[in-house]
Amino acid sequence: MHRCTLSFAAMRVASLSVSFIALCPLPNPSGAGTPDNVPLENAAARWAADGPGGTPDFTRHVVPLLGKLGCNNRACHGSFQGQNGFRLSLFGHDAGMDHAELTKDEGEGPRVNVADVDQSLALRKPGGIDDHEGGLRMEPGSWQFRLFRQWIAAGAQYDPKVAPRIDRVEITPAEIILDKSTRPTAQLRLVAHFTDGAAEDMTPLTLFSSNDDAVAKVTDGGEISLAGAGDTAIVATYAGVVITSQVIVPSNSGKTFPDFPANNRVDEFVAAKLRKVGIHPSELATDEEFLRRMYLDLIGTLPTAEKAWQFLGDASPDKRTRLIDELLQRPEYAMYWATATSREGRSAKEYLDEYQALKTALRDGFDSDTYVRRRSNDMFYKKATNGNAETVSLQMAYSFLGLRLECAQCHKHPFDRWTQNDFKRFTAFFNVVNRGQQPDLKEMAPDKPDRTDLPLVEVFVSDRKQSAKPKLLGGDEVDCAVGDDPREALWQWMRSADNPYFGQAIANRLWGHYFGVGIVDPVDDFNAANPPSNPQLLTWLAKDFVAHGFDLKHLHRTILNSRTYQLSWRPNETNQLDERNFSHALLRRMPAEVVLDAINQITGGADRYAGADAPQGTRTINLAPTRLRGNGPEYALGIFGRPLRTQLCDCERSSETGLAQALYLLNDVELNSKLADPRGQLARLLKEIPDNARLIEELYLTALARYPREEEMQKGLAFVAASQSREAGMQDVLWSLVNLREFIFVH
Numbered sequence: 001m002h003r004c005t006l007s008f009a010a011m012r013v014a015s016l017s018v019s020f021i022a023l024c025p026l027p028n029p030s031g032a033g034t035p036d037n038v039p040l041e042n043a044a045a046r047w048a049a050d051g052p053g054g055t056p057d058f059t060r061h062v063v064p065l066l067g068k069l070g071c072n073n074r075a076c077h078g079s080f081q082g083q084n085g086f087r088l089s090l091f092g093h094d095a096g097m098d099h100a101e102l103t104k105d106e107g108e109g110p111r112v113n114v115a116d117v118d119q120s121l122a123l124r125k126p127g128g129i130d131d132h133e134g135g136l137r138m139e140p141g142s143w144q145f146r147l148f149r150q151w152i153a154a155g156a157q158y159d160p161k162v163a164p165r166i167d168r169v170e171i172t173p174a175e176i177i178l179d180k181s182t183r184p185t186a187q188l189r190l191v192a193h194f195t196d197g198a199a200e201d202m203t204p205l206t207l208f209s210s211n212d213d214a215v216a217k218v219t220d221g222g223e224i225s226l227a228g229a230g231d232t233a234i235v236a237t238y239a240g241v242v243i244t245s246q247v248i249v250p251s252n253s254g255k256t257f258p259d260f261p262a263n264n265r266v267d268e269f270v271a272a273k274l275r276k277v278g279i280h281p282s283e284l285a286t287d288e289e290f291l292r293r294m295y296l297d298l299i300g301t302l303p304t305a306e307k308a309w310q311f312l313g314d315a316s317p318d319k320r321t322r323l324i325d326e327l328l329q330r331p332e333y334a335m336y337w338a339t340a341t342s343r344e345g346r347s348a349k350e351y352l353d354e355y356q357a358l359k360t361a362l363r364d365g366f367d368s369d370t371y372v373r374r375r376s377n378d379m380f381y382k383k384a385t386n387g388n389a390e391t392v393s394l395q396m397a398y399s400f401l402g403l404r405l406e407c408a409q410c411h412k413h414p415f416d417r418w419t420q421n422d423f424k425r426f427t428a429f430f431n432v433v434n435r436g437q438q439p440d441l442k443e444m445a446p447d448k449p450d451r452t453d454l455p456l457v458e459v460f461v462s463d464r465k466q467s468a469k470p471k472l473l474g475g476d477e478v479d480c481a482v483g484d485d486p487r488e489a490l491w492q493w494m495r496s497a498d499n500p501y502f503g504q505a506i507a508n509r510l511w512g513h514y515f516g517v518g519i520v521d522p523v524d525d526f527n528a529a530n531p532p533s534n535p536q537l538l539t540w541l542a543k544d545f546v547a548h549g550f551d552l553k554h555l556h557r558t559i560l561n562s563r564t565y566q567l568s569w570r571p572n573e574t575n576q577l578d579e580r581n582f583s584h585a586l587l588r589r590m591p592a593e594v595v596l597d598a599i600n601q602i603t604g605g606a607d608r609y610a611g612a613d614a615p616q617g618t619r620t621i622n623l624a625p626t627r628l629r630g631n632g633p634e635y636a637l638g639i640f641g642r643p644l645r646t647q648l649c650d651c652e653r654s655s656e657t658g659l660a661q662a663l664y665l666l667n668d669v670e671l672n673s674k675l676a677d678p679r680g681q682l683a684r685l686l687k688e689i690p691d692n693a694r695l696i697e698e699l700y701l702t703a704l705a706r707y708p709r710e711e712e713m714q715k716g717l718a719f720v721a722a723s724q725s726r727e728a729g730m731q732d733v734l735w736s737l738v739n740l741r742e743f744i745f746v747h
Contacts (some may be wrong), residue, residue, distance in 0.1 A: 017198075022348050026626035041193045042201035047147040056151040058099060058158040059165075060192070062093040064205040064239050065144060069126060072098070076134055083133065086111065086658075093240055093419055099158040112156045120152055142205070164196035171236055173614065175246045178216065178226040188222035188245055190236050207237040211529075216247040230577070231277050235529045242417065242528035251276035251574050265544075266562035270582050279575045285568045287312055289747045292705035293585070294323060296746050297514055298560065299332035300594045300621040302601050305701035312707075321412070324560045328553050334363035335622040337552075339593065365553065389430040395422070400494055401473065402505030402526040416527040418473070425471035429478075429490045454675055471739035473501070492557050495550075503542035507555060508532075509663040511541070514559055514585040517579060522651060533580040569747045586747045589655050592640035593620040596633055599738065604681030605674030607633045612742070639664060657744075675731050675738075686727055692720050696733060703737040 014321035043061060045051050055064055060299035063072075072088040074079035081087070089097045101114050102122060113120040125131040127145055138144040151157075169192045176186045192202045208218045212232035218224050224234060229251040233244040258280055260271045263677040274281060285293065291311050295303045303311070311323060327333060338359035388550035390409065397403040407416065408423035470478045470486040478489045494502055505526065519538040520526055532538045541558070548554040559565055567584050590598060596622050600606060606617040620633065639660040643652030664671065674680060681702075689695040696716045708716065716733050723729030737743055 008056075021033055039199040039201045042204050043147055044143045044204040047143040049141065049146070051143070053146075053150060055145050055154040057163065058151065059095045059158075059163050059239065060194070060202075061147055061201065061205065062151050063095050064202065065147060066098070067092045067237075068205055068207060069144065071126065071134070073136065091240070094512060095158065096160060103156055112152045114152060114156055117149055117153045120149075121181075123149055123152070138181070164194040164198065166239060166241055167193045169193070169202075169238055169241050169243055171243045171245050175248065176224060177248045177250065178224070179250070179252075180226060185223060185225045188218070188234065188236065190222070190238055190243070192238060193559055198409065205238060209235045210247075211235060215249055229278070231533070231581070233529075233531050237529075240417075241701055244529065244531045246531070248276055249588050250276065253280060255280065255574075261563065263563045263566075264558060265540055266537065266558065269534055269540060270522050270562075270564045272536070273534050273581055274583055277578075277581060279578050279581055279583045280572055281564075282568045282570055282572055282575065284563070285566055285585065285747075288704075288706035289568065290320060290566055291323070293746055294320075294327065294560065295705070296590060296594060296598075298324070298327045298336075298556065299330055300336035300591070300597065300714075301330075301332045302598050302702070303705050305698050308701040308705045320566065321561055324557060326554060331363060332619075332621070334359045335619060337362055339621050339623070344600075362552075389427050390423075392430045393427040395481065397426070398524055400505060401501040402508060403473065403501065404525055404527070416529070422471070422473060425469070425477075426473055428470035429486050497546045500542075503546045503550075506550075506552075507541040507545050508538060510555055510559060511538075514565055515582055516588040516655075519738050521580070524651070534582075578690070585747070589641075589657060589744055590746060591653070591655070592637045592642035595640045595744065596620045596636055599671060599674065599744075600740070602681065602699075602734065603671075603674040603677065604679070604684070605677065618706075619733050636664060636668075636670075661744075665744070672735075675735055682730060685728060692717055692726070692730075695730060696720075699730070699734050699737060703734070703743055704740070 040046070041052070043056075043065075046054070047053060061509050066088060068071050070076060072090065072092050074090060077083050077088040078090040078092075079087075080090075087101060089095075092098065103110050111120065111122040117123070121130065123145065125132035126134065127140045128136040129140065138148070150159050169190060171188060171190050173186065173188075178184060178186065188203065188208065189201060190203050190206045191199055193199045203222050206222065208220065210216055210218045210224075210232060212230065212235075214228050215226070215230040215232040216224050216234065217227055218234050222236070224245075224247060226247075226249045229249050231246065231248045233246055236243050252674050257275050260267065260274075260281055262268050262271065271281070288308075291303055292306060295301055311319060316322070341358060341362075384452075392506070394405055394409075397405045403418070404416075405418055405423050405426070408418040408420055410420065437688075470480070470489075472478065472490070472493050475493065479481065480486045480489075493499055497503075504520075505524075506515050508518045509523050512521065512523035519532045519534055519541075520530060522530075541555070545551070545555050546557065564582050565585075567582075569585040569587055571578075571584050575581075578584070579586060589595075596607065607620070620637075638656070641654030641656065643654075652670075675682065677683065685695055685698060689698060693713060694709055696713060700706060700712070720726060720729030720733065723732065
């Protein structure tokens with residue numbers, strides 16, 4: 001237990017990069033349960049007809065068995081209503097509740113009958129002896145039946161005070177390379193280590209699933225078989241603890257891995273994984289592709305024709321690095337990333353001042369650590385009476401930790417570690433101010449931060465109404481006296497280098513932006529069943545980010561200077577289906593805000609927005625997201641996938657293409673008026689550039705950041721010559737460029 005100022009060295013939090021050992025947040029001061037312990041035989045062997053048997057333990061054996069049989073899932077007795085008056089905790093997260101339900105007597109006798117074991121309904125119904133809506137779940141005489149029966153015969157005991165708890169679980173093999181000719185299958189084994197020093201093979205009581213059946217399938221007993229080339233994770237769940245085993249099925253092309261010179265450590269980690277899976281990286285992107293990609297990805301802006309001409313004519317070997325540094329100093333960098341960051345933080349209208357402050361800080365140069373401090377110290381104190389504590393905790397977990405806690409509001413998700421207890425105790429950090437509409441309560445949140453007289457709200461974590469103190473996710477309890485603010489400890493932890501979540505969440509979110517897929521994907525869904533595709537890469541990126549003082553620009557540079565980011569989008573025969581190992585760039589449609597700005601940039605148009613802070617001509621990427629509602633461009637933003645922002649995550653945003661988008665680009669009245677505007681960009685160029693070939697070249701550089709190919713130039717010249725007027729012909733040329741897939745996509 002800690003006071004509001006924490007000593008983080010004492011914290012024990014499992015690294016998200018470790019997949020073969022799942023640590024539980026439980027102390028083990030004796031050091032018992034080491035890998036040297038010889039595990040007991042698995043349950044299937046122990047309770048077979050000729051097995052040694054023994055007395056099963058309720059939490060070790062019976063509750064996991066109920067999960068294996070499907071009794072405690074949401075479609076059966078694990079639902080909130082239960083079934084036929086019998087309710088189990090969802091996925092077995094509350095052993096005490098389950099034991100009480102099994103042993104209570106409601107007039108017809110308990111479901112487990114210690115006096116007459118074979119009359120126990122808990123045996124007879126799933127064993128098919130009595131009618132059971134769930135059907136046959138275990139054959140009488142099977143090891144499952146014998147295990148359950150033996151527990152009842154031994155008195156159906158459960159004492160949470162003396163029952164050893166899980167210290168950790170191990171899965172072997174932790175990584176499996178399958179081959180059709182030499183190793184088409186493999187058997188998984190899960191061993192649980194307990195706080196009393198015991199270890200036991202729990203494979204038969206473990207739930208197995210594959211994250212991608214197209215790569216590898218897994219049986220109920222943990223046998224893996226290959227299905228196709230690629231890599232995936234097999235998820236194993238035992239007693240609420242989730243662990244994964246990585247499966248790799250190499251693509252046997254028969255070709256030698258090509259030379260892949262590393263620009264930095266990113267490339268080393270990516271190349272190591274590609275060699276394992278037998279995938280060859282694509283060639284480097286052309287200068288034209290790199291230039292346009294870099295501008296759109298980093299500052300949400302097209303390069304001008306002049307900038308494209310300068311870059312493409314530069315023969316310097318370091319011109320890509322210099323371009324990255326130049327763009328990081330552009331004002332559009334602050335505009336674009338302030339909008340993206342406020343989107344992640346779900347800034348509401350009242351947080352407009354925060355958006356402006358964030359944009360200024362990004363422009364002047366700051367780190368993510370400073371952003372957390374700014375947001376926590378200023379905004380949360382000032383806005384303490386606004387919003388709901390649960391909403392704030394969900395928002396903080398998503399924005400800064402990459403964690404989704406929505407399920408934990410009601411129950412423990414089977415593939416995640418967070419329980420309802422965890423959620424409520426994390427929410428306790430934000431329950432320091434009573435909320436209401438009365439003026440006297442609002443006066444507790446003055447304009448300036450005031451840490452005094454903040455009464456702690458008592459939090460209850462179970463039906464037994466046991467009050468609890470705030471607790472860090474995966475970490476320690478925080479002990480605060482009256483007048484102390486537990487959020488201080490939370491801010492310290494979030495900014496601490498020992499926090500395994502913050503650095504990985506930020507690094508993964510940036511990576512997902514640049515590659516279209518995260519190392520953990522979805523990018524905001526860090527959980528044990530969704531392991532990183534390249535854990536070594538993510539761990540290094542996060543550590544490097546922390547080591548450089550949470551410097552966002554350093555993280556941008558690291559990713560963008562890598563050869564991996566600069567690869568072509570054109571696949572080769574080995575990587576055509578690869579979307580998780582970063583062997584080539586993935587084609588990505590521009591975000592909605594960037595689409596509108598790009599159209600305005602090449603036409604010289606300007607959209608109108610409401611508000612004195614957004615005069616005509618304001619860039620869409622330079623507006624707080626909430627300022628876009630009810631404005632003229634709303635329709636265009638909607639069809640190009642801008643989210644309504646009704647959820648905490650950015651998962652509402654769509655990057656898909658559709659008919660409405662095509663129709664907008666083909667014949668939208670507003671778009672066509674921008675193309676034909678006598679005060680627009682094309683009208684100016686028509687006056688300044690009398691040569692048709694030179695003007696077509698200018699339009700290609702402006703829209704696509706490349707020169708027209710010879711065939712394109714000849715077709716363009718012929719079309720303009722045959723048009724009613726030079727002006728009409730050039731308008732059609734520009735219209736045709738806007739309607740190319742090449743325009744709307746980032747290559």
